[in-house]
Amino acid sequence: MSDSELLVTSADGVVTVVFNRPHRHNAFTKAMYAEMRGLFEDLATRPDIRVVVLRGAGGRAFAAGNEISDFLETDAAQYERWIGELLNGLFALPQVTIAAIDGVCVGGGLAVATHCDIRIATPESRFGYPIAKTLGNALSAPIVHRCAAAFGEPITRSMLLTGRLVDAERAYCVGALxxxxxxxxxSIDALVAEVIAASATTQQATKRQINARALEQEAAPDFDEAMLREVYTGPDFNEGVRAFLAKEKPKFGADVRQD
Structure with missing residues (x-):
């Protein structure tokens, strides 16, 4: 396999994107996000491409969040907004987008997967946002709303408030897969063949209709950016990053604030 962290191939109207950092469970770097952003901007103008398949390398993860060091090298709230713009580009693509999930799909990986049209997964796959247990940060409101649209509000509340992961069977039962x-x-080959054989006109019109409603319902509230800035400069995120880099369990709450 190539050393590139984002492998993109194109054949017969299908673009396949492979997240290629298996040693880090395919956690996204800023460079990978930048490549994806450019790719999605190009695909938006490509009527010859009918399907976009996204998947992770290594057989253990679709993608396990973001590379934490990238948040330390920039304005974290601004970085979240930049990632949100990229996700909107994925969501708005005229092609049918498929997340092919094999293993862990958490954090930024789940954000990408929930912005795809269709998600299929292996039985061992797991989904969630375990940030309440790990980093003590928060997601932008549109990402939370998109998760709730895919998994339902009760499961979204549970996965974010407890940090628990959801297994593939439950995700399928609630319609997220x-x-x-x-x-x-x-399964990917069969699904792609069905999409290619169907009407692109119907697919694109349907996506515009569904996406228009979703974007209206999932808009960020006025307080969102200020809240994220407060979270990313607060004690819980500082402790989460410290513990992550030290490979320790974070100690959120009063014990941290008394230091």
Whole structure:
């Protein structure tokens, strides 16, 4: 496999994007996000491409969040907004987008997956935002709303308030996955063939209709950016980053604030 962290191939109207950092469970770097942003901007103008498939390398993860060091090198709230713009670009693509999930799909990985049209996964896959247990940060409101649109509000509340992960069976039962399969490659091939054989006119019109409603309902509230800035400069995030880098369990709350 190539050393590139984002592998993009194109054949017969299908673009396949592979997140290629298996040693880090395919956690996204700022460079990977920048490449994805450029790719999505290009795909928005490509009527010859009908399907975009996103998947992770290594068989253990779709993507396990973001590279934490990137948040320390920039304005974290501004970085969240920049990532949000990229996700909006993915969501708005005229092509049918498929997240093919094999393993852990958390944090930034889940954000990407929930901005795809269709999600299929292997039985061992797990989903969530465990940030309440790890980093003590917060998600932008549109990402939370998109998760709730895919998984439902009760599960979204549970995964964010407790940090628990959701297994593939439960995700399928609530409609967040269209299929759970032992043969991920075979299922992708069959799904892509169905999409290619169907009407692009119907697909694009339907996406515009559904997305218009979603964007109206999932807009960020006025307080969102100020709240994120407060979170990312607060004691819990500082403790979460310290513990993450030290490979320790974070100690949130009064014990940290008394230091």
């Amino acid at each position: 269209s299929e759970v399969t032992e043969d991920l490659n075979g």
